[in-house]
Amino acid sequence: MSLTNEQLERYSRHIILEQVGGKGQEKILSGKVLIIGTGGLGAPAAMYLAAAGVGTIGLVDFDVVDLSNLQRQIIHQTQDVGKAKVESGRETIAAMNPEVKVHTYNEQVTAANIQDIIRDQDYDFILDGTDNFPAKFLINDACVLLKKPFSHAGIIRFQGQTMTYVPGEGPCYRCVFKEPPPKDAVPTCRQAGVLGVMGGVLGTLQATEALKYILGAGQLLTGQLLTYDALTMAFRKVKLPANEDCAVCGKQPAITELFDYEPPTCKLRNTRVG
């Protein structure tokens, strides 16, 4: 693949970087990233990855755009309220960078479909932008079993966290957090609120990890949990040891096939927070 004149111009600020260059931009153009959840985290991640020229982007979401999403889910606009999030996401990406091939999956990830979705385009990297723990553990387990790298992130109020899993190169999400907390024990953004920019900060960090993985540049957040407190403007990296006894990636894993935890309650779905 050689870059066209238009691509040389569009991606010139990438190409000039020593760690990217023409070769790296070609890697990005043939890169395939799956974004699960096109909300606070997935929206900015999808936009930056599309702008960067990631050739294939998969968007998974079963929800429709709600007015209360627009405070942070910047891939969706006012006229998109009521539209499927994946469709709204596809339209924004098409307007930003028509070169990107977008595959949409208008469904909730479950044990029954997640492997097929990941295999659909044989995605290189998966980005977890979901808002609930059953989905986060499912994505982790699916990526461990399919040997796919992924980025975890979570945001709440003024705080965020992210870590990257690469098979064989450090702990998975389950090494750190063994199993989901009981339903409703840990508040969601809908219940506790979130400063809109938090998704931008963490989602953009996730997109950065995806690009670095595709490029093979720098060090990823493997074996580290990066936490961010916006009130004190403190970023911290906590070293994470691999857990030999991990139920999915440990030496004698108890989890060898996928399963669903109970889906999150939807009773607060239409409650507007804050």
Place this chain on the structure above:
Amino acid sequence: MKVQVNGEELVIEKPVNIKEFLVLAKAEQPEYVTVQKNDAFVERSKFEETFVEEGDTIEFLYFMGGGSR
């Protein structure tokens, strides 16, 4: 006795076990927090027999969902 908790110094009077330390250090949601002592995970079943002592580095790792809706 000085210990580090999530990067901040905390002074405690005497060694305490993790279960007591969670209260002392005001951990949020102590029932669900993941605890690391000096870069190693502490199993929840070992919270009562594991003590926090002078110079220890403790990390509380919290569940954070958020993201989509």
